Amino acid sequence: MTATCARGQPLVDVFREAAGRMGSRSSAWWLVEAITGAARTDAVSDPARIVPPGECRRIAEAIARVGSGEPLQYVLGSWGFRRLDLICDRRALIPRPETETLVEVALRELSALGASAGEVPARGATVVADLGTGTGAVALSLSAESASLLAGLDVQVLATDLDSGALALARENLACLARGDPAAAARVALLEGSWYGAVPSLYEGSLSLIVSNPPYVSEMEWSELDPEVRNFEPLAALVAGPEGTEAIEEIVTGASRFLRTGGRLAVEIAPHQARTVAATAVAAGLVDVRIEKDLCGRDRVLVAGLAGVRRD
Ligand SMILES: C[S@@+](CC[C@H](N)C(=O)[O-])C[C@H]1O[C@@H](n2cnc3c(N)ncnc32)[C@H](O)[C@@H]1O
Known part of the structure; x- marks a missing residue:
């Protein structure tokens, strides 16, 4: 110095x-x-x-x-997210505090499913899909935290991404988790592909929870982002298309094909998208549609469900 x-x-x-x-x-x-x-x-x-x-x-x-101008998180090479210390580099978005709220909401939804005995599958695992996993922040947190919170539920997490670089980073983070909590790491599978295209068809109609923090910035908004974000974080992790809601719409409209009856969906959104995406969820036939706020009191997570109670 x-x-x-x-x-x-x-x-x-x-x-x-x-x-x-x-x-x-x-x-x-x-x-x-x-x-x-x-x-x-x-x-x-x-x-x-x-x-x-x-x-x-x-x-x-x-x-x-x-x-x-490089983000501190990339310079340090790791960053805290909930209970995890995640490796961070330019292959994936830096996990944000808002996304910690998404995990909180997802855990609550899983917990509610667990408490509602009629809706818990009689056999097999409670399968969760994290679409667009990036560093693996959401998927790894859900696996690590659900074990203590949801004792008795056998939670399996499918973590997907279109980007092979992001998935390689998620794999490194999974290996770190495996050193501290091998059981939690063993419950996570990494899959490459575009949104539901990465989820094997055998899971159609059987997911308990779909969770996602997809890209939700519009092309126009992107040009107004801080240079620190624009110049360093992956474009594909940020920008969804001309409107910004394209990825959210794809995830919401495809959910009913993959959710089991009574299954839940939790998707991170930008506050100004709340009305539009809630309407998309209703139009897609989902029920119990609501918007949860983040810690700053801004509309942040779309929550919805697939109607019906499974009868075995
Ligand atoms: C906003 S980042 C979220 C990353 C991580 N889940 C988090 O919350 O920190 C969105 C992620 O979606 C991925 N993605 C973009 N388009 C995709 C697609 N068509 N299918 C699957 N993943 C996609 C990006 O590569 C990126 O990792």
Whole structure:
């Protein structure tokens, strides 16, 4: 970082300098913590701790990348999502806080299915499809969290993506999950293809939950996004088409073919799309259509279901 860096530099100075250069104390801490392994409290409890020259150099390089507009998450190479630390790079969208709400809603829907004994399949697994999995954020979280929340339900997750690069990244994240929670990882299958085209036909009429955070930006909106997003995150993960609702419509209209009776659908949307996509769900014959809000109080998740109770 500075000239003294040749001999290493005290942690507290490294942090101060990083915050000054980045113009953000929280970003500076993410970066310093990720590279040095130091906790924020170490700057107070162990202010003389020396950051070795190699780490100082890596911090300086990382600050330069962030300064050139690259998202911090890609520079760090990993990012937290719910309980997971996911590998992040340009092959897939950076998982967003809004999508943590999508997972929350999906878990609630699964939980409600579990509580409603008449709607739980008498045999076999509760199969969930995460369409457009990217890093695997949604699929891996659902598998990892459903085990404790839904004891007794054998949840299997099909995680799909059209993009082979994104799927390769999801596979790396799945391998990380397997090291900490092998049972959760074993419940996830990765499949390549376009939306329902990736889901084997044997699952028609048998999915308990379809969940998706599809691209939902219009071509026009894309040109107004932050350069940090436009220049680094995959176009195919963001833009759906001229309207922005094209992918959501495909997922909503195809849902009744793959859901079992009583099955549920949860799709992330942009707040301004709420009315349109709710109408699409009603027109597609889905029931119990509603919109859930994110933590900022904005319309964020379309929820709907397939009518009927399975009789065995
Ligand atoms: C908004 S990103 C969401 C990624 C991840 N689920 C998340 O929430 O962080 C949308 C994902 O959909 C994928 N995708 C785009 N078009 C697709 C299609 N036709 N079929 C399947 N996946 C598609 C993209 O490659 C991208 O990974």
